[in-house]
Amino acid sequence: MRFWRYAGRRLAFLPVQLGIVSMIVFFLVRLLPGDPSYLLAGPFATVERVDEVRRRLGLDQPLYVQYVRYLRSVMRGELGTSWITSQPVLQDIGQRLPATMELILAAMVLSVLVGIPLGVWTAVRKTGIADRAVFAYGMLAGALPDFWFALIMIFLFFFQLGWAPGPIGQLDLTVSIPPRVTGMYAVDALLAGDWPTFRSALAHLVLPVMTLTAIYMPLVMKNTRSTMEEMLGSEFVAYARAAGLSRAVQLRYALRNSMPSVVTIIGILFWFLLGGAVLVETVFAWGGLGQYAVQSVVSSDYAPLQAFVLVTAVFTSVVFLLVDLGYFLLDPRIKP
Amino acid sequence: MLGAVSAEVRQLARFSRGRPGFLCGLGVVALTIFLAVFGPSLAPYGPEEALPGVANLPPSRDHWMGTDISGMDVFSRVMAAPRIDLTIALVSTAAAFAAGVILGVISGFFAGGRGIWGRLSGAIVRGADIFQAFPVFIFALALVGFRGPSIQNVILALAFLNIPFFLRLTRGAVLHMRERPFVEAARCVGGSGLRIAFVHVMPNALTPALANLSPTIGFSILLASALSFVGAGVPIPTPEWGSMIAIGAPNMMTGQWWTALFPGLALGLTILGYALVGDGFRYYLDPVNRR
């Protein structure tokens, strides 16, 4: 009951948040040197197209009218047209979003599955070679650039060892795209029972997901470790020990109290992975949103770029909201 | 004044003795500064000199780190790159520090107040929070994307993005300081809000921001390199670690590992060094440890 009250409050605030986000994105276009309507329509646009864009933006109107127009078109799904693909941006995004999601979700799952146990383990056993090694790994992972690490992985596992396929995208050229259910090739192939495609998709997923996980998993690990350390040294765990409760129970108490913080870090992980995905997709020619964004930047295709920023910001806001709700559920002390 | 500085230096020296990580970090920082100043002149070959006929050579005695696809010596370019990256990082971090600290002091000192300053404080914090919805690299990409790839725009984008970080750090420190008796005392003596905020509170609230200067510089170098890697940063022939990695990327798949490996190592080592220095300073400046 109190959850729904809290959820209601946060959900009510979400549109306001998204509205401000959209305002910021709206102003990005104002940064463009020169006439935005020409630039947004692209170098091959006809005069009619430019006029159409200008009408949509309402550049002669006062700023707030322009913003309202922009908001209206966004809600209608009119995010402009990419002059490179000649398709509506919304369509482009729809085609590419699942690829990025596949990457990010896989990396998130792996990072959590490895990071949390590792964090708990290093918090419980505080010294030793293993602990030192893990700490050094954490420091390195925070310093090494993910796009460079991706290249190293390709060199090692593709060129030298020949274990992984080349960075040519999500599937081998010889394999067909599975019928679209989610848009994620591995999932769709699995659902269709198409084993060759499934194997190919999985094989191509390995290197990019490993790269993202190797670089960003320490985030989860370090946070879990420090929270667990704090909880293990807390007074209630000490008292549980004094009351004769076993080490297992003490660990459970500590872990349970660490959960809110861990859930928060998962949200932050998603935030980091979005940025990392852009770079990794570029290296692996993944064909997802990140590569789309980079292409847009490089070829001055502004409509997709603007839409990309909006989409990622909306996604992140929703994820942060979910994290807050999770935190609320896990910590009975928070007031709705 | 000089006495206080030398005493501080001696204390820092004592602090560093037991900490190899901190010392290594300091070494890295010193090296990058040295290379930024002298790198291009000390390099064996011109950093943008494309020598005909020596493309894609592996490391050898003539070219310690090999050559890239255009015949440019990798070692010289690795040595010359810190100038650009460090300039970008230093300028943007300094700007972000200045703006972030000022905004942090205002939003912290007047937090919860009912007047115009109070509202401004709330708005500043809310604004910084909303900006968090944009992953840093993506927003940098957008800023540079809309303004056009150039060094100035990279600096602007990075400065803008780092402001919320320094803002939050300073604000936290100011919120803590507000409760202290010396603030009450200053008020009693008749100081105006702004005066107290900036003359009395700010110097003491600078510590967390200062401690994080070094890691932010490192992180800015990383961001600048990432932007250059995707082609949205420093334009191509200029030596920059990120763009060098981009040039070397196709080579990695055909086995010429040196073109991208060395710039990446240099980048990673640099960021690690700045982070270690930051960790050390954070520990050193923490009043708990200053016994």
Added chain:
Amino acid sequence: MSAAGSGGSADPLLEVRGLEVEYARNSGPVRVLDGVSLTIAPGESLGVVGESGVGKTVLVRAILGLLDPPWRVVSGTVSYREQNLLALPEAALRQLRGKEIALTTHEPRKHLNPVATVGEQMARVVQAHRPTSRADARARAVELLRLVGIPDPELRLQAYPHELSGGMCQRVVIAMALAHSPKLLMGDEPTAGLDVTISLQILDLMRDLVRDFHSSLLLVSRDLGVVAHYCQRVAVMYAGQLVEVADVPSFFAGAIHPYSRRLLRAAVAATSDRRGTLSQVGARAERGAACCPYAPRCPLRLERCTRESPPLESVAAARWVRCFRHAEITAGLEAP
């Protein structure tokens, strides 16, 4: 070093002999407990009085083997039923804690798991030493809550610690401590942070339960008045040493040690003498010279007191004092 025991003929339940505990600091170890010896007989209640920081909590934790580095037991024994608790491994100690020797703490809310309900925590304590089904454990929890005077115990099972008042939390802690009818209940400042009426209720409760269960009580307090009312014997602690042990009537008729007399005069000990705690003990440890710890502030100080450490001497039946001038003081007391 002779143990300050009771005058009774029964075998002591717990005997602490020459307990020395150190705390390792960067600037050198600090002696926190300096040769503490005491005994508790079955069914007896002993009060340990002293200012904050004098080592009372350390004593209690040392008895249960709860001291981890940087705390270190340097020497001494704690005998319970022919076993030296200090030599037992953690697994064996766990069998004792909560079952034979139980502990209640000050600030109970901090010592309870904030994200688990009272019912869950109590059930775990019940299940810790006896295999019990969930339903039985729950029933036992209700029974215990009723025993400590909490109204509507079934409802309270669902509550979280932060939803209960300080007094209620302390009752819950007492209920947990008594779950297995321990032979010895150690109360570490059970009324710290509670207001006066609640404190009296809690102390009455503890006294009654201890009597009903035929357990012994070791009550640690800063408040001499509390000890006077609820204990049969009193031990005064100063700078990690016991300076006087006596039964309550004799003590309050006339304390011998200058510090005890000061305490008696001040009645509430926790105010002006705060300087004389850990730092004093530290000074002794660093100088390495033996002297009476109270010497710097003692109005009856002799030159000898700064050179030699007075032993704990038996001055009457079941009465010990650590002072070179105890005879004169006693004579002074007996003077008309």
